Amino acid sequence: xxxxxxxxxxxxxxxxxxxxxxxxxxxxxxxxxxxxxxxxxxxxxxxxxxxxxxxxxxxxxxxxxxxxxxxxxxxxxxxxxxxxxxxxxxxxxxxxxxxxxxxxxxxxxxxxxxxxxxxxxxxxxxxxxxxxxxxxxxxxxxxxxxxxxxxxxxxxxxxxxxxxxxxxxxxxxxxxxxxxxxxxxxxxxxxxxxxxxxxxxxxxxxxxxxxxxxxxxxxxxxxxxxxxxxxxxxxxxxxxxxxxxxxxxxxxxxxxxxxxxxxxxxxxxxxxxxxxxxxxxxxxxxxxxxxxxxxxxxxxxxxxxxxxxxxxxxxxxxxxxxxxxxxxxxxxxxxxxxxxxxxxxxxxxxxxxxxxxxxxxxxxxxxxxxxxxxxxxxxxxxxxxxxxxxxxxxxxxxxxxxxxxxxxxxxxxxxxxxxxxxxxxxxxxxxxxxxxxxxxxxxxxxxxxxxxxxxxxxxxxxxxxxxxxxxxxxxxxxxxxxxxxxxxxxxxxxx
Numbered sequence: 001x002x003x004x005x006x007x008x009x010x011x012x013x014x015x016x017x018x019x020x021x022x023x024x025x026x027x028x029x030x031x032x033x034x035x036x037x038x039x040x041x042x043x044x045x046x047x048x049x050x051x052x053x054x055x056x057x058x059x060x061x062x063x064x065x066x067x068x069x070x071x072x073x074x075x076x077x078x079x080x081x082x083x084x085x086x087x088x089x090x091x092x093x094x095x096x097x098x099x100x101x102x103x104x105x106x107x108x109x110x111x112x113x114x115x116x117x118x119x120x121x122x123x124x125x126x127x128x129x130x131x132x133x134x135x136x137x138x139x140x141x142x143x144x145x146x147x148x149x150x151x152x153x154x155x156x157x158x159x160x161x162x163x164x165x166x167x168x169x170x171x172x173x174x175x176x177x178x179x180x181x182x183x184x185x186x187x188x189x190x191x192x193x194x195x196x197x198x199x200x201x202x203x204x205x206x207x208x209x210x211x212x213x214x215x216x217x218x219x220x221x222x223x224x225x226x227x228x229x230x231x232x233x234x235x236x237x238x239x240x241x242x243x244x245x246x247x248x249x250x251x252x253x254x255x256x257x258x259x260x261x262x263x264x265x266x267x268x269x270x271x272x273x274x275x276x277x278x279x280x281x282x283x284x285x286x287x288x289x290x291x292x293x294x295x296x297x298x299x300x301x302x303x304x305x306x307x308x309x310x311x312x313x314x315x316x317x318x319x320x321x322x323x324x325x326x327x328x329x330x331x332x333x334x335x336x337x338x339x340x341x342x343x344x345x346x347x348x349x350x351x352x353x354x355x356x357x358x359x360x361x362x363x364x365x366x367x368x369x370x371x372x373x374x375x376x377x378x379x380x381x382x383x384x385x386x387x388x389x390x391x392x393x394x395x396x397x398x399x400x401x402x403x404x405x406x407x408x409x410x411x412x413x414x415x416x417x418x419x420x421x422x423x424x425x426x427x428x429x430x431x432x433x434x435x436x437x438x439x440x441x442x443x444x445x446x447x448x449x450x451x452x453x454x455x456x457x458x459x460x461x462x463x464x465x466x467x468x469x470x471x472x473x474x475x476x477x478x479x480x481x482x483x484x485x486x487x488x489x490x491x492x493x494x495x
Contacts, residue, residue, distance in 0.1 A: 076443025191485025
């Protein structure tokens, strides 16, 4: 029964796959996948729209050929130094990420990240176009048409945001080096020029506003929802530099989301149960991609094979920040709880994913956004918007630490931060907290380094000595893609 279901979903997924990015230099008229249906005839009612929506979500899954592996999440952690390439991947491309000098041509992993996200965008565009042509009377469930559009736009915003921060100068709203926005289905191999960073932010915000208004309150944590859309918008506004809006949105998520969305009481418990669907029910998760038995998600089975944790991460939590003579360590036992040494080779792996070494029932999740990150977005945005360590910002940061076991005795060790902490120390404490809390999830620690460099003049080489060239803080658009599009897409500076 499972096989038949997967084939059925695959049929609609194939329907939604067209031109993911301009490196595929042939017309759609020449592309006839097996079992494909004509898009105009396939999405005609609620049932067919739901099946197409399943195809949209499946774009985050691993696929054995071409785009769809977890490069988009792993590359940033190679750039930050949190992860290292494994002994199976010692090619020029992997070493380029590790050494902060990405290669600009024939980078299959980078191209996989790029085209994989554009594939999701294009699936969204097909669904949005066809559902928009239907009426509410074509749907049996009242309001479901608007909900599907809201869900889909939240997914499209997610994919475009991932593209912007890895391939565009997301840190400069005046930059012309955004990404190519595709808001309509790709029907040919025509390449489109890049949009400005400001235009991309406007498109992200428009999609997320629609999702906030129309997406469901909650179907399950592996579907987008209003709360996720609001939280992602808070994160987008933080990246954009609109700290007042970021703090307001994050605060709404923290305080007005109900019991379905909250800090989980136990950090390690978020990732603990890989043998049942309970993994997908944590209040901590705002949206995560779901992997079931026999349906590879794409992170866990690459952990240890594609990349490994840097051995230095194991003892990173023992380092400290000194505040008024109090030595406050970075961590208690979060790192120890969520990493392990491989029994065969001693490599340090993440225990957040287990599908490489569990047999039988095995469940995985890609954690696109968790509540702890919302608290830390709020803490940073509230402090930056007030140019001071406000009580509200300090409370948000300390809430994440308290959940992880920090005490409030005011002594040395794994403690909450005192009100006497300076703004500079506070911002650094947030960056370190995210480094530990979100380790090996979506590479957030790298984008924090980049943001802090351009906002505060932070010296990234203090964390990653090879990261000497700010032009190389974002990836190149692969030269194969640029050439296939007749050089319509402009390359990033420095490449």
